[in-house]
Amino acid sequence: NAGVMQNPRHLVRRRGQEARLRCSPMKGHSHVYWYRQLPEEGLKFMVYLQKENIIDESGMPKERFSAEFPKEGPSILRIQQVVRGDSAAYFCASSPWGAAEAFFGQGTRLTVV
Amino acid sequence: DQQVKQNSPSLSVQEGRISILNCDYTNSMFDYFLWYKKYPAEGPTFLISISSIKDKNEDGRFTVFLNKSAKHLSLHIVPSQPGDSAVYFCAASGAGNQFYFGTGTSLTVIP
Numbered sequence: 444n445a446g447v448m449q450n451p452r453h454l455v456r457r458r459g460q461e462a463r464l465r466c467s468p469m470k471g472h473s474h475v476y477w478y479r480q481l482p483e484e485g486l487k488f489m490v491y492l493q494k495e496n497i498i499d500e501s502g503m504p505k506e507r508f509s510a511e512f513p514k515e516g517p518s519i520l521r522i523q524q525v526v527r528g529d530s531a532a533y534f535c536a537s538s539p540w541g542a543a544e545a546f547f548g549q550g551t552r553l554t555v556v
Numbered sequence: 557d558q559q560v561k562q563n564s565p566s567l568s569v570q571e572g573r574i575s576i577l578n579c580d581y582t583n584s585m586f587d588y589f590l591w592y593k594k595y596p597a598e599g600p601t602f603l604i605s606i607s608s609i610k611d612k613n614e615d616g617r618f619t620v621f622l623n624k625s626a627k628h629l630s631l632h633i634v635p636s637q638p639g640d641s642a643v644y645f646c647a648a649s650g651a652g653n654q655f656y657f658g659t660g661t662s663l664t665v666i667p
Contacts, residue, residue, distance in 0.1 A: 449599075485562075485657050498654075
């Protein structure tokens with residue numbers, strides 16, 4: 444049973460470009476969480492999704508950021524018109540049901556140049 | 557608003573001694589708590605959890621204690637080993653089911 448898979452591991456984007464981060468949850472897991480870790484900071488909750496539904500997006504910046512978890516395929520975190528401040532490690536986690544321990548992927552390190 | 561706080565950014569302990577990592581939370585609706593361990597350039601890995609109906613949970617060298625009245629939990633590692641050196645995050649969850657993480661404590665176990 445493969446773990447949570449995130450790709451790419453490293454992503455470099457120029458200011459103004461779009462970044463797409465993918466997360467394939469563990470088999471059988473229908474709950475996906477996205478977190479961001481800025482340098483020298485902890486993990487900040489961004490969004491919680493179940494299949495085809497956004498349950499809680501209270502941690503998402505109101506502009507430029509969006510997330511989806513379609514019926515088929517991975518969850519996608521999309522950042523439009525990236526700025527230098529978006530540079531961070533983005534982690535995805537999945538769980539079989541809410542409030543169970545979540546399993547994390549290895550993260551995508553986004554660098555905006 | 558940081559609902560889960562880890563006030564010690566770092567901790568150093570001699571090998572074989574006890575490591576105690578602390579975590580405080582502000583939201584009384586949290587009812588499930590977890591500890592994660594993170595190595596550099598890797599995702600966090602689940603370590604141990606506790607629900608609010610318990611005040612202690614033990615798994616090998618790792619024990620988590622929960623004091624609901626103080627809104628405080630701690631992770632004890634006994635005996636500490638060099639391989640335990642990592643960043644430890646506590647996390648809390650309530651009815652909303654998302655997890656809120658603390659800012660982490662970097663543990664260094666000195667051989």
